[in-house]
Amino acid sequence: MKITFEGKTIQEILDQVRSLIALELAGPPVVTPVPETTAPEATVPEAIAPVDKPVEKPVEKPKARTPKQLENDERLRAAAKAKLAAKKTAKAEMGAGIIQPVRPTPPPQEPFSDPADIVKLRQRTLEDLQTAYANGHHQEVLELLSRFGDGAKSFRELPPDAFVPIREAIDSGALA
Secondary structure (H helix, E strand, O other): OOOOOOOOOHHHHHHHHHHHHHHHHHOOOOOOOOOOOOOOOOOOOOOOOOOOOOOOOOOOOOOOOOHHHHHHHHHHHHHHHHHHHHHHHHHHHHHHOOOOOOOOOOOOOOOOOOHHHHHHHHHHHHHHHHHHHHOOOHHHHHHHHHHHOOOOOOHHHOOHHHHHHHHHHHHOOOOO
């Protein structure tokens, strides 16, 4: 048996030792029985409890695949590999032979005098950009964002002065 005493001062520890010795001299503690109704019952969860009756239908082992099914699996794998290879070659061809022309950035535009016109232009430009992105013009939209939006990668990052040149680029056919 190991007993540990804790206290801030030696006097507190000595008091704890004296009270323990006094308890030992007094004899064993009197234990009063606790009524069974107030004690919580130990229950075994159903997941751990053993099953009283066996399972009626045993678990079936997976059946061996037929040669026709195995052949079909091989054909599907080959088709998936061919599709992946075609995508890789198309992607490589698309980026290899195309030289992107360097377009000069347009000069800064005069800001609109009416704030309502600016809001309308912004809304119309965002709608066109989102529609183009949803229709598969991802590269074009991202190029417009990065070129005129000071390297922005999303619509939220666009500064307010970027909508005028983006609108002009859209009107001149940048998303076509």
